[in-house]
Amino acid sequence: MLGIGLVNMLVALDQTVVSTALPSIVAELHGFEFYAWIASAYLLASVVTVPVFGRLGDYFGRKRFVIAAVIVFTVASVLCGLATDMRFLAAARALQGVGGGMMVGTAFASIPDLFPDPRARVRWQVVMAAAYGIGTAAGPSLGGWLSEHFGWRSTFLVNLPVGALALYFIWAHLPRYQPARTGEVRIDWTGAALVALVLGGFQTLIEAVPKSGLTPGNGALALAVLAGAAALLTCERRATHPIIPLDLFRDPQLVTLFTLSTLSGFVMFS
Incomplete structure (x- = not known):
């Protein structure tokens, strides 16, 4: 749960942290016409992937998708930090959105698998929702502070150590819960x-x-x-x-x- 909570906050932060870093990004990379797509590409990709991977997790278990989400999100964060123009950055943000959508679609759904007791389940869902809310609210301030002191690339590269730590916790400690199913699953x-x-x-x-x-x-x-x-x-x-x-x-x-x-x-x- 600590690993899921870390990445959950990371996903929430990344949805809003870029907003205050955008002026610095445009000043260096130019391409003002792609300004809006730095945020929109992320949101568009994450909106599309949440329901799809949430449902696939119902069929095949959550762990593999949570691990894949962390890897995709972290690799995409590195690509964002290494971007040399706005088109590349927008494409990397879209890939990051895929990882973020996979994470949101599987992280919250892991809680009922792990905690059958309704009261324990609600407690953990509140913790996850709080982590997401705190990350969303703190993003703009953190993005401005990082951009001012360490450059705009740090707003993406800071995800690397957090993602690596979360990957360890999830890989080592998240149970491989396989949902019971009868008959052949036909993916829609x-x-x-x-x-x-x-x-x-x-x-x-x-x-x-x-x-x-x-x-x-x-x-x-x-x-x-x-x-x-x-x-x-x-x-x-x-x-x-x-x-x-x-x-x-x-x-x-x-x-x-x-x-x-x-x-x-x-x-x-x-």
């Missing part, structure tokens, strides 16, 4: 692709509308997102092993939790 690749397209398109639309308004291109993108969402609902109703089980939304307690989670996301990122 069509659902996964539609989730990626819908969430990716929605994130792109959110970025584009404030910048350029309701242009014909943005209108077409909005229609494509709506069509993709309709196709996703149809696909998930028919799939034997859906990426997003629609039965979850029939439980009023879970719907309440989903709503609160969405609202807390608005508060944290604001």
Whole structure:
């Protein structure tokens, strides 16, 4: 849990730490037209990967995905720190977002596997949520301080020792819990692709509308997102092993939790 908590805070920090480092990054690398994509590439990749890897962890166990997430995230952090232009940095940030999304999709889901008792489970979920919230809130201040004293590259390279420490804890101590399943698992690749397209398109639309308004291109993108969402609902109703089980939304307690989670996301990122 210490290893998961470390990387969880690391993922939260990295979503916001870059905001105050961006002026220093643009001053050195130039390419102001890619300014927004340094943050957007990370968020877009993480939004797409969270549900996909969360569901794969349900089928095949969490440990392998948590380890892969730490490795991908740490390697991508090093690539960000070594970036020589804005295009390279945006691509490295997207890879970092894949690692971050894998981590978020598997870290919280590891807690029910490890702690069957509901009270113990809730305690650890509160600890993980607090670590995530603290990391999100502390990111801008930490990014500014690191950029001022050690240069903007330090905001990424500082992830290397923390990632290595977290990898040790997870590799050595996280149990390899294999979920019980009956019959053959058929991965819902069509659902996964539609989730990626819908969430990716929605994130792109959110970025584009404030910048350029309701242009014909943005209108077409909005229609494509709506069509993709309709196709996703149809696909998930028919799939034997859906990426997003629609039965979850029939439980009023879970719907309440989903709503609160969405609202807390608005508060944290604001």
